[in-house]
Amino acid sequence: MQIPNQSISYWKDHGAPRSFTPLQTNLTVDVVVVGGGITGILTAWKLSKEGKKVALIEARKLTDGTTGFTTAKVTAQHGLIYDELISTFGEKKALLYYEATEEAIAFLKKTVNELKIECDFTPQDAYVYITTNEMRPMLEKELEAYEKLGINGGLAGETARKNLPFNVEEALVMRDQAHFHPVKFLEAIVQDMAERVHIFEDTRAEAIDGRAVKTTNGYKVIADHIVVASHFPFNDFDGAYFAKLHPERSYAIGVKSESDINEGMYISEDKPSRSIRYATMENGEKLLIIGGENHPAGRSDREMMRHYEELADFADRHFGAKEVLYRWSAQDLITLDRVPYIGRAHENIYVATGYAKWGMTNGTVAANIITDLIMKRDNRYAELYDPKRMKIKPADMKTFVTENAKVAKELIGGKLKSTTINIDALLPGEGGVVMVDGKKTGAYKDEQGHCHLVDTTCTHMGCETTWNDAERSWDCPCHGSRFSYDGEVLEGPAIQPLEKR
Known part of the structure; x- marks a missing residue:
């Protein structure tokens, strides 16, 4: 596709x-x-x-x-989070999290109505679903959390199975949520x-x-x-x-498909993650938005374009999508708790x-x-x-230690990586680490054949950035800073651009 x-x-x-x-x-x-x-x-x-x-x-x-x-979901259903919040903070504060988010949804809806904003604000139910029974115990614990906190929702496997064109073992619904054009x-x-x-x-x-x-x-x-x-x-x-922040990258595509979902917003709890919703385009047609393929920023076991290809394959197999109209990615930050x-x-x-x-x-x-x-x-x-x-x-502290150990590994390991690629080997539209005058250098060859050369050392804390072929950017695997192919800052925490060579 x-x-x-x-x-x-x-x-x-x-x-x-x-x-x-x-x-x-x-x-x-x-x-x-x-x-x-x-x-x-x-x-x-x-x-x-x-x-x-x-x-x-x-x-x-x-x-x-x-x-x-x-993906512009306006919802308090943030995955299977409420059982975890009860465990970490207790029922009272877990309920506060839900109520704060529900108030935010009400605020957005009220603002849309008062200012008469045409932004496709559409009430929808939100679903988190599983496709195998491996995650069923966690889903059942989340259901118990819903019941303890009085969350407006519950089991909804039959509805999810009716609306989604693939196997769904079970699902939890949170009612009266929304999506919009941000x-x-x-x-x-x-x-x-x-x-x-x-x-x-x-x-x-x-x-x-x-x-x-x-x-x-x-x-x-x-x-x-x-x-x-x-x-x-x-x-x-x-x-x-x-x-204290863990950066993750995720991907989304917008496709026209042979079959659509008529209602609801969906996200899978099992892996690989999939987020599904529709948007209404300017011409009145539906655009199916499919997201997922999360991985730590700057660290992936495959080329970045492959994540888009996996989403496109999912859209083709299950929704008969033949054309990807849009593709984009986002970076998200996750706290310890x-x-x-x-x-x-x-x-x-x-x-x-x-x-x-x-x-x-x-x-x-x-x-x-x-x-x-x-x-x-x-x-x-x-x-x-x-x-x-x-x-x-203790689990959060383990996450803290593990993530910072990975950062230390990237900080050291990135310096030791070698390359034998010559700049002449790059085709127009390609980038990567090459050798220039005996030094490792970041290079991108544009469509006109001009080479943009940068020092790949992140200006935040000195980790070595890696080439992102999908976004044509240099991404830091330590703290998620991103730079354009010619070194300009796209995302922090870095403030200064990469040094040009």
């Missing part, structure tokens, strides 16, 4: 916020929000409505990060606040100095409150987030990160919590999401 050469998100192809200029002077405001995804945009919008003077800065373009490359939604929010908020694109934050956010182009934004909503916190050494870090990191600094693939709801929860904290209002969810929380289960 034909798969597009270039990565393009369906959401980014159909509506994007207007363009804003970079920051070109020092600025003083009440609040500076760093990050132009759902958290940053909603936080800036909410605070501006409270009368705060707000600046919003984004390193690239608004919604260019994970927000524009999501970029159209945020475009309307940006337009609504454009006259009240100072918005700057192509403005990368590099450091916090007291009340000032310093940018890589030499300017400062001085504020009483600093909100770090830059996906991976750009100030990650302050809080050791590089050691799977609950995001949201809240006050220091006296005047707030952080929001670690959404674990559920950014549409967790990002909205973050905007609600941080707005309340800045406005000095009580928020009953703040303690649960507190980024300074210290309670760590």
Whole structure:
């Protein structure tokens, strides 16, 4: 099946916020929000409505990060998480997690209705399903958690079997969830606040100095409150987030198929993971969105394009899909206990990160919590999401040790890898590590035959990046930084580009 050469998100192809200029002077405001995804945009919008003077800065373009490359499910069903939350935090806080997310869904729905935003906000039930009985004990434990917490859902194997064209052993449903078009939604929010908020694109934050956010182009934004909503916190050494966040990459395709699902949003708990939902295109036809193929960022046992091919094969076998119209990937950050870090990191600094693939709801929860904290209002969810929380289960500590051991292995192993590939061996459109004048060098040969050469050493902590053939990028296997083929930063925590050669 034909798969597009270039990565393009369906959401980014159909509506994007207007363009804003970079920051070109020092600025003083009440609040500076760093990050132009759902958290940053909603936080800036909410605070501006409270009368705060707000600046919003984004390193690239608004919604260019994970927000524009999501599957856009608006749901509190975050996999089989509630049994785990009960085990880690107890029933009371597990219920708070559910209620915070349900409030976020209600907030999004209310905002869509009040502003009359045309963003395909569609109520849907959400399902997590299994295709083998191996995962049945975990599903049954999750069902018990639903019953303990009073979650609006339960077993729904028959419904899932009716709606999905392959074997489903069992499924759990969570009712009254939704999906939408995230970029159209945020475009309307940006337009609504454009006259009240100072918005700057192509403005990368590099450091916090007291009340000032310093940018890589030499300017400062001085504020009483600093909100770090830059996906991976750009100030990650302050809080050791590089050691407490696990970056994962996942993939999605948009296909026209012979058979569609008529209703519902689906995600598999067994492996390989599969996420399934539909979207309605501009012409009224349905686009089937299939996601999955998760792996640690920068570390995969196959070439990256192979992940798209696996999704396309799944779509062909089960849905009769013959054409892939869109393909895109996203990077997600997972905390040690799977609950995001949201809240006050220091006296005047707030952080929001670690959404674990559920950014549409967790990002909205973050905007609600941080707005309340800045406005000095009580928020009953703040303690649960507190980024300074210290309670760590032995299993979480094991994860911490294991992940950081892998980072150490990559840091050392990457330096020892050798190559004998000559730059002349690269075909147009290909990239990789080659030898140039006796030195290992990252090279990409564009369609015109011009070679772009970079030092492959990540500017964050010195790990060696690897070539991503699907996205034409250099990806760091240690902490997930990503760089374009010519070295520009695509995703943090790195701030500086790769050195050109």
